[in-house]
Amino acid sequence: MNRFAPIALVATIALFLQGCAGWQSALDPKGPAASELAWLIWFFTGLCAAVWVLVMIALALPLMMRPRARVEPLVIDADADNRKLRVVLTAVGLTVVILVGLTLLSFFANRTLAAIGSHAALTIRVTGHQWWWEVRYEDATPSHILTTANEIHIPAGEPVRLLLTSTDVIHSFWVPSLSGKLDLIPGRMNVLDIKADKPGVYRGQCAEFCGAQHANMGTFIIAEPREKFDAWWNDQLEPAAAPMSDEAKTGENLFLKRPCVMCHKIGGTPAGGTVAPDLTHIASRQTLAAGTLTMSRGNLAAWIADPQGVKPGSHMPVVDLNGDELNAIVAYLEGLK
Amino acid sequence: MSSADITSERDLPPESEASAKGDIAPERDGPRDTGLDDASLHRWLARTWRTPRGIIGALSSVDHKVIARRYLITAFLFLCLGGLNAVVMRIQLSGPQRGLIGPDLYNQLFTMHGVTMMFLFAVPIVQATGIYLVPLMVGTRNIAFPRLNAFSYWVYVSGGLFAWVSFALSMAPDVGWFAYVPLSGPEYAPGKRADVWAQMITYTEVSSLAVAVATIVTVFKQRAPGMSLDKIPLYVWALLVTSFVVVFAMPAVMITSTFLILDRLVGTHIFNPAEGGDALLFQHLFWFFGHPEVYIIFLPATGMVSAIIPAFARRPMFGHLGLVLSLIAVGFLSFGLWVHHMFATGLPKLGASFFTASSMMIAIPNGVQIFCWLATLWDSRPVIRTPLLFVFGFFFIFVIGGLTGVMLASVPLDLQVHDTYFVVAHFHYVLIGGSVFPLLGAAYFWFPKITGRMMSERLGRWHFWLAMVGFNAAFFPMHIVGLWGMPRRVYTYPAELGWGNINFFISAGAVLFFLSFVLFAFNLVHSALRGAPTGDNPWDAGTLEWATSSPPPSYNFARIPIVTNVEPLWAEREALPVATGLRVDVRELVVSTVAEAHPDIREKSATPSIWPLLAAIAVGATFLYSIFTPWAIVWGAAPIAVTLIGWFWPKGDPEDEG
Numbered sequence: 001m002n003r004f005a006p007i008a009l010v011a012t013i014a015l016f017l018q019g020c021a022g023w024q025s026a027l028d029p030k031g032p033a034a035s036e037l038a039w040l041i042w043f044f045t046g047l048c049a050a051v052w053v054l055v056m057i058a059l060a061l062p063l064m065m066r067p068r069a070r071v072e073p074l075v076i077d078a079d080a081d082n083r084k085l086r087v088v089l090t091a092v093g094l095t096v097v098i099l100v101g102l103t104l105l106s107f108f109a110n111r112t113l114a115a116i117g118s119h120a121a122l123t124i125r126v127t128g129h130q131w132w133w134e135v136r137y138e139d140a141t142p143s144h145i146l147t148t149a150n151e152i153h154i155p156a157g158e159p160v161r162l163l164l165t166s167t168d169v170i171h172s173f174w175v176p177s178l179s180g181k182l183d184l185i186p187g188r189m190n191v192l193d194i195k196a197d198k199p200g201v202y203r204g205q206c207a208e209f210c211g212a213q214h215a216n217m218g219t220f221i222i223a224e225p226r227e228k229f230d231a232w233w234n235d236q237l238e239p240a241a242a243p244m245s246d247e248a249k250t251g252e253n254l255f256l257k258r259p260c261v262m263c264h265k266i267g268g269t270p271a272g273g274t275v276a277p278d279l280t281h282i283a284s285r286q287t288l289a290a291g292t293l294t295m296s297r298g299n300l301a302a303w304i305a306d307p308q309g310v311k312p313g314s315h316m317p318v319v320d321l322n323g324d325e326l327n328a329i330v331a332y333l334e335g336l337k
Numbered sequence: 338m339s340s341a342d343i344t345s346e347r348d349l350p351p352e353s354e355a356s357a358k359g360d361i362a363p364e365r366d367g368p369r370d371t372g373l374d375d376a377s378l379h380r381w382l383a384r385t386w387r388t389p390r391g392i393i394g395a396l397s398s399v400d401h402k403v404i405a406r407r408y409l410i411t412a413f414l415f416l417c418l419g420g421l422n423a424v425v426m427r428i429q430l431s432g433p434q435r436g437l438i439g440p441d442l443y444n445q446l447f448t449m450h451g452v453t454m455m456f457l458f459a460v461p462i463v464q465a466t467g468i469y470l471v472p473l474m475v476g477t478r479n480i481a482f483p484r485l486n487a488f489s490y491w492v493y494v495s496g497g498l499f500a501w502v503s504f505a506l507s508m509a510p511d512v513g514w515f516a517y518v519p520l521s522g523p524e525y526a527p528g529k530r531a532d533v534w535a536q537m538i539t540y541t542e543v544s545s546l547a548v549a550v551a552t553i554v555t556v557f558k559q560r561a562p563g564m565s566l567d568k569i570p571l572y573v574w575a576l577l578v579t580s581f582v583v584v585f586a587m588p589a590v591m592i593t594s595t596f597l598i599l600d601r602l603v604g605t606h607i608f609n610p611a612e613g614g615d616a617l618l619f620q621h622l623f624w625f626f627g628h629p630e631v632y633i634i635f636l637p638a639t640g641m642v643s644a645i646i647p648a649f650a651r652r653p654m655f656g657h658l659g660l661v662l663s664l665i666a667v668g669f670l671s672f673g674l675w676v677h678h679m680f681a682t683g684l685p686k687l688g689a690s691f692f693t694a695s696s697m698m699i700a701i702p703n704g705v706q707i708f709c710w711l712a713t714l715w716d717s718r719p720v721i722r723t724p725l726l727f728v729f730g731f732f733f734i735f736v737i738g739g740l741t742g743v744m745l746a747s748v749p750l751d752l753q754v755h756d757t758y759f760v761v762a763h764f765h766y767v768l769i770g771g772s773v774f775p776l777l778g779a780a781y782f783w784f785p786k787i788t789g790r791m792m793s794e795r796l797g798r799w800h801f802w803l804a805m806v807g808f809n810a811a812f813f814p815m816h817i818v819g820l821w822g823m824p825r826r827v828y829t830y831p832a833e834l835g836w837g838n839i840n841f842f843i844s845a846g847a848v849l850f851f852l853s854f855v856l857f858a859f860n861l862v863h864s865a866l867r868g869a870p871t872g873d874n875p876w877d878a879g880t881l882e883w884a885t886s887s888p889p890p891s892y893n894f895a896r897i898p899i900v901t902n903v904e905p906l907w908a909e910r911e912a913l914p915v916a917t918g919l920r921v922d923v924r925e926l927v928v929s930t931v932a933e934a935h936p937d938i939r940e941k942s943a944t945p946s947i948w949p950l951l952a953a954i955a956v957g958a959t960f961l962y963s964i965f966t967p968w969a970i971v972w973g974a975a976p977i978a979v980t981l982i983g984w985f986w987p988k989g990d991p992e993d994e995g
Binding site: 023025026040045051052059061062063065072080081084088091100102106107168170176177181186187190191203205207210211291312 | 440441444512517519524525610615647652659681690693697698708711712715721732733736740741743744748749750753754755756821822825826827830834902907908
């Protein structure tokens with residue numbers, strides 16, 4: 001059919017191998033749900049490829065034969081048509097069998113997925129915002145409830161229940177290495193159970209178009225051994241670290257006097273805004289602005305100085321700061337481990 | 338009304354024999370075609386059916402071929418604009434963190450790409466092809482409701498202008514062609530962009546509904562004598578089924594966009610969860626239209642395939658009845674699948690599983706169609722010309738798209754690939770493979786009928802291979818990058834995810850694919866001016882449109898043909914039997930019975946009129962005004978009423994008085 005197909009195929013395979021080491025890939029499963037789904041994807045792909053090859057062979061056959069003399073088009077060989085009818089009916093029958101098989105397979109895969117989270121001990125509420133994720137760890141003891149943003153620490157090897165909702169537009173939570181996606185819809189609560197087999201960092205991002213910065217709404221699932229996870233949770237419950245240097249103290253004062261305090265919360269200080277990410281332990285996170293920048297002094301400064309340049313359309317306003325003020329605020333935030 | 342008086346060399350059904358001449362009052366009657374020789378018949382009909390001269394005359398035209406040509410050219414221009422959108426997006430995505438365009442423009446671009454391709458290109462062009470071909474294929478002189486047909490074109494153009502002028506003013510919708518609430522609602526989409534989306538939908542749906550109604554009535558009531566249901570060409574069946582799908586699907590999206598504009602403009606809370614509304618309701622309404630929409634675009638293309646294959650295989654379609662039943666089955670089933678666009682919204686698992694089954698089921702009638710086409714080709718050893726090449730391309734690409742569709746039908750599998758580039762790849766395989774490739778084949782196939790000249794075969798082959806390579810290079814790797822985790826509708830992506838190289842490859846393919854259309858456009862213009870002149874039936878095909886001259890005269894057929902076979906030109910090699918008895922001094926056509934196509938009555942066909950254009954301007958202005966205030970409906974009612982009164986002003990014909 002397509003004489004360039006082999007070249008395209010080789011090129012595609014080369015590209016495929018090159019990108020296989022992804023940490024946000026449905027083909028690189030790191031949990032039971034994603035493994036089940038990857039198997040399902042490969043099975044469907046294999047079967048569909050086989051069907052496609054058969055159809056292409058059936059199409060290529062008449063082209064292989066020698067042209068014959070043109071006959072009167074309405075004179076039809078009835079025997080040949082009867083043979084064709086048998087072939088077509090067989091093909092339709094096979095189609096039905098394959099489709100019923102695939103439907104059943106998909107039902108059973110769905111059952112397997114539903115069973116994964118049946119014993120989840122940990123419940124995390126994930127709320128979508130334009131364009132970041134609010135993460136709240138639920139606990140029976142109110143003082144143990146923890147609110148953070150964008151990075152979700154979970155204990156490895158244990159099922160975790162995520163409660164998904166949104167306060168503004170529809171988002172979709174998707175960490176392909178661990179599970180399929182599920183929407184965060186205002187006015188509704190969806191339940192997604194995930195489990196990571198081994199410790200590691202798994203990237204995900206919003207999968208439902210949610211406005212200007214849909215592309216920069218990343219999230220990380222950080223799976224850790226249970227004891228490390230518990231220690232992390234305890235650390236995070238602590239109020240913010242007091243500023244150590246004079247510059248950082250200046251920074252804290254500036255933070256509390258400038259518009260920053262209107263939206264952000266820093267535990268242990270008067271800053272109590274809830275419309276933007278909680279910054280109590282911001283320096284303990286790996287990234288800034290929902291996975292847009294890696295955490296560093298320079299990137300913190302860049303993000304505060306020019307949020308609309310880093311993430312155009314984001315709801316973080318430009319705050320008028322001179323160089324010293326900017327440095328002071330960055331020094332303060334950098335200390336919030 | 339007067340009863341038919343149709344005679345021919347053939348045996349006619351008794352009722353036409355029985356129709357007595359006496360019941361037509363002589364003073365009301367004018368000259369008939371019965372006794373006229375060919376030359377004077379042509380003179381009479383050309384004078385009666387011609388489009389008036391001058392600009393006003395051109396704007397008044399109700400000739401289905403003139404309207405269809407305008408539709409085809411306009412839709413092709415929109416295709417080029419939508420394609421340019423895509424090229425710009427692909428350049429932006431050709432590497433990680435590229436800064437060619439920012440999110441604001443990118444979001445307008447992908448929304449305009451979707452809106453343009455769906456509403457301004459795909460649906461209009463398949464309907465336009467039907468407007469041109471259906472009246473010719475069923476052997477009548479004009480489409481039913483010719484003025485409504487002209488009106489539909491003007492409304493379509495004003496909707497397209499409205500959208501693209503908005504884009505030029507940087508107020509094009511940026512909420513996606515699906516415009517989900519709350520993102521498109523009053524709180525999160527300030528400004529007029531989402532209103533432009535909502536009203537643009539209304540324009541194009543009005544025009545598409547008008548064409549659907551005209552097509553249905555043409556097929557049911559204007560078929561040539563003898564073209565009983567079993568002798569209707571498959572292409573006409575496809576357009577008939579499509580038109581019914583349009584009639585039932587389009588109101589859903591008009592309701593969706595109207596509810597949205599009510600929320601935005603009047604302050605209702607239909608989609609606002611905080612006030613008891615529901616954001617998911619929007620998605621149900623939208624996809625109840627959105628899924629049939631795919632089949633509105635795809636079914637006419639299957640009709641084109643069913644017209645091209647028999648001509649080259651040199652035999653009637655194998656499994657004609659099976660194909661007709663498949664078309665009807667697909668039309669019905671297309672309304673039962675919409676939820677598979679919403680698997681990720683967290684619907685109850687049992688309900689979602691039902692839609693897995695129904696989505697799988699639609700593969701059965703589609704499979705039947707494919708097997709019947711293949712069976713027709715089997716022992717036929719076809720002559721391979723460009724139209725057939727594009728049909729082969731259709732098989733190659735569409736079957737992949739259909740099979741990935743089966744993958745998406747599975748709820749669990751869909752949750753991994755939904756809203757990723759895998760889906761982008763899937764529906765481009767379905768829509769470009771399933772509809773654009775047959776359309777390109779159809780362009781090469783019917784171009785000689787429309788212009789009287791052949792398209793260049795050499796350029797056609799270049800075009801085909803360039804399109805094949807470009808398309809597959811652009812879209813096949815998207816399956817892979819989607820599985821690697823790349824979501825749709827992102828204006829950029831981080832370098833560390835490793836999607837850079839494959840995206841560069843995709844962008845190169847997209848440019849190649851775009852160039853194939855440049856070549857096609859050159860071929861169109863070049864062949865229209867310099868192509869080899871051709872006869873009435875260059876492919877020796879069997880359906881009625883090939884019985885008349887190329888290009889067809891304004892009246893289509895000098896004498897109305899009588900149909901004895903599903904491929905009438907193959908059955909009657911010497912000369913088609915014809916029916917006579919129509920008046921030649923006024924526009925008259927044969928109205929026949931629905932099932933048997935017995936000639937029933939002679940019916941007047943509307944004359945050229947400027948009022949459809951004026952009505953379309955009034956309607957268009959009202960829609961435009963209504964993005965600013967709901968009172969537009971009140972103020973707009975008056976000019977619309979005036980234009981409609983002008984349109985339907987009694988002509989003083991005895992027929993109208995009765």
